[in-house]
Amino acid sequence: xxxxxxxxxAKGFTMLTTKEAAELLDITPRRVQELxxxxxxxxxxxxxxxLIDKDSVNARLRSVTKTGGRPRRGHGKSEITFTLMNxxxxxxxxxxxTSRKDFTHIGADIDYIHAPIGVLGPNSPVSLDSFRIWWRxxxxxxxxxxxxxxxxxxxxxxxxxxxxxxxxLSLSDQYWIRPQDSGLAWKDINFFxxxxxxxxxxxxxxxxxxxxAAAKPDNTSDGNLQKYWTCEDDRRILHKAGAHLNQExxxxxVATALxxxxxxxCDYVPYSLEGTGTSALSICNVFLTDEEEYVPAFYVxxxxxxxxxLTDYERYVANCEELGATVIKDALDRMIVCDDIIxxxxxxxxxxxxxxxxxxxxxxxxxxxxxxxxxxCNISLEELRAGEHSFTSAQFxxxxxxxxxxxxxxxxxxxxxxxxFVDEAIEILSKNDALTARLPxxxxxxxWRLRRMIDIAEWS
Numbered sequence: 001x002x003x004x005x006x007x008x009x010a011k012g013f014t015m016l017t018t019k020e021a022a023e024l025l026d027i028t029p030r031r032v033q034e035l036x037x038x039x040x041x042x043x044x045x046x047x048x049x050x051l052i053d054k055d056s057v058n059a060r061l062r063s064v065t066k067t068g069g070r071p072r073r074g075h076g077k078s079e080i081t082f083t084l085m086n087x088x089x090x091x092x093x094x095x096x097x098t099s100r101k102d103f104t105h106i107g108a109d110i111d112y113i114h115a116p117i118g119v120l121g122p123n124s125p126v127s128l129d130s131f132r133i134w135w136r137x138x139x140x141x142x143x144x145x146x147x148x149x150x151x152x153x154x155x156x157x158x159x160x161x162x163x164x165x166x167x168x169l170s171l172s173d174q175y176w177i178r179p180q181d182s183g184l185a186w187k188d189i190n191f192f193x194x195x196x197x198x199x200x201x202x203x204x205x206x207x208x209x210x211x212x213a214a215a216k217p218d219n220t221s222d223g224n225l226q227k228y229w230t231c232e233d234d235r236r237i238l239h240k241a242g243a244h245l246n247q248e249x250x251x252x253x254v255a256t257a258l259x260x261x262x263x264x265x266c267d268y269v270p271y272s273l274e275g276t277g278t279s280a281l282s283i284c285n286v287f288l289t290d291e292e293e294y295v296p297a298f299y300v301x302x303x304x305x306x307x308x309x310l311t312d313y314e315r316y317v318a319n320c321e322e323l324g325a326t327v328i329k330d331a332l333d334r335m336i337v338c339d340d341i342i343x344x345x346x347x348x349x350x351x352x353x354x355x356x357x358x359x360x361x362x363x364x365x366x367x368x369x370x371x372x373x374x375x376x377c378n379i380s381l382e383e384l385r386a387g388e389h390s391f392t393s394a395q396f397x398x399x400x401x402x403x404x405x406x407x408x409x410x411x412x413x414x415x416x417x418x419x420x421f422v423d424e425a426i427e428i429l430s431k432n433d434a435l436t437a438r439l440p441x442x443x444x445x446x447x448w449r450l451r452r453m454i455d456i457a458e459w460s
Contacts, residue, residue, distance in 0.1 A: 118299030173293030192290035248372030331365030346373030
């Protein structure tokens with residue numbers, strides 16, 4: 001089997017994230033961490049993130065499955081031929097096995113210009129494994145809250161089946177799989193231009209007995225928190241719940257208040273609130289047009305520049321600039337500073353990245369989005385009372401202080417614009433009665449972080 005070129009820490013080691021290893025092994029990320037601890041998987045940490053040796057994952061797969069070996073390349077009765085599409089561009093030919101519920105072949109003739117960045121590259125061998133991991137990553141993660149009831153409602157066993165029902169269609173990019181001789185056209189089925197109820201996919205076996213399979217962007221939505229999309233006229237709206245006393249939706253409003261004060265409108269996605277108390281949801285509009293795709297930073301860093309001497313930050317900047325996003329450092333400075341103020345502990349490598357126009361191929365930094373996992377919502381009231389003002393960051397350094405050293409320019413930061421911000425933040429959080437006991441300590445911690453940031457800006 002061809003090796004997948006994902007993340008290289010040293011010569012000879014091809015690495016997977018915890019999530020990707022879990023998807024290949026069909027287990028939870030927590031189980032992957034258990035296998036790492038007991039020595040069943042070889043792994044190491046980089047910037048606070050576990051990276052697992054792909055060879056050890058393959059060995060684990062061989063030891064726990066009864067069938068293996070190279071997938072048969074053919075077009076048997078249980079196989080369907082697809083074309084991987086990027087909007088209207090044909091990218092690659094695929095064969096899918098309905099019995100194995102997986103892709104068994106990818107053609108060598110690839111349109112690399114319109115292929116997923118960091119997945120199918122012109123300078124590396126065509127990898128079915130790489131495609132499979134990327135495709136599965138388009139689905140609902142196994143850690144999604146309420147996943148069991150969602151799957152039961154759809155009468156499927158695993159999230160992968162929901163992705164197939166959708167033919168991969170989502171509101172995060174323009175990729176989809178077109179069944180051979182189906183006659184399906186992008187203009188008729190994409191979620192950007194069509195009401196969700198109007199998208200009808202009748203391709204067997206995803207629509208048994210000729211019935212239309214349910215197609216909606218919920219089936220291809222990433223993230224662990226419960227969420228769903230609605231379509232209102234020209235708007236495509238994401239509704240997202242919380243987990244920790246339902247603080248996350250309110251945190252999104254606090255982040256929006258911060259961003260609105262010191263950033264340009266194009267630098268962030270604004271959120272609002274739907275509902276009240278512990279039942280409230282954060283809502284926002286899709287930040288892409290029907291010609292754009294979101295490319296997570298994880299895949300940007302697999303595009304090129306595997307130089308071992310580069311740090312994660314240096315590699316990411318180099319790859320972004322190679323892809324044409326020349327103002328990337330300015331965008332990263334703003335993201336790091338804003339996340340530092342609100343103690344965002346979940347700005348992982350799929351929560352920031354680039355936006356690429358799939359026709360012009362022009363890239364730009366993605367706006368800041370998904371800031372709900374912040375403001376110490378993941379720690380106990382006792383820890384807050386003890387004066388916990390720090391947090392663990394999730395992108396270039398686990399230490400926020402070390403991450404702040406990457407910020408080269410603070411000239412854009414105007415501390416005067418943040419006068420009254422802490423009071424505004426506490427007023428937003430106070431709308432959730434479940435947070436009442438936490439508010440004094442959140443105010444103290446947020447005040448400390450803001451004053452620290454203003455001091456840093458004055459010293460720089």
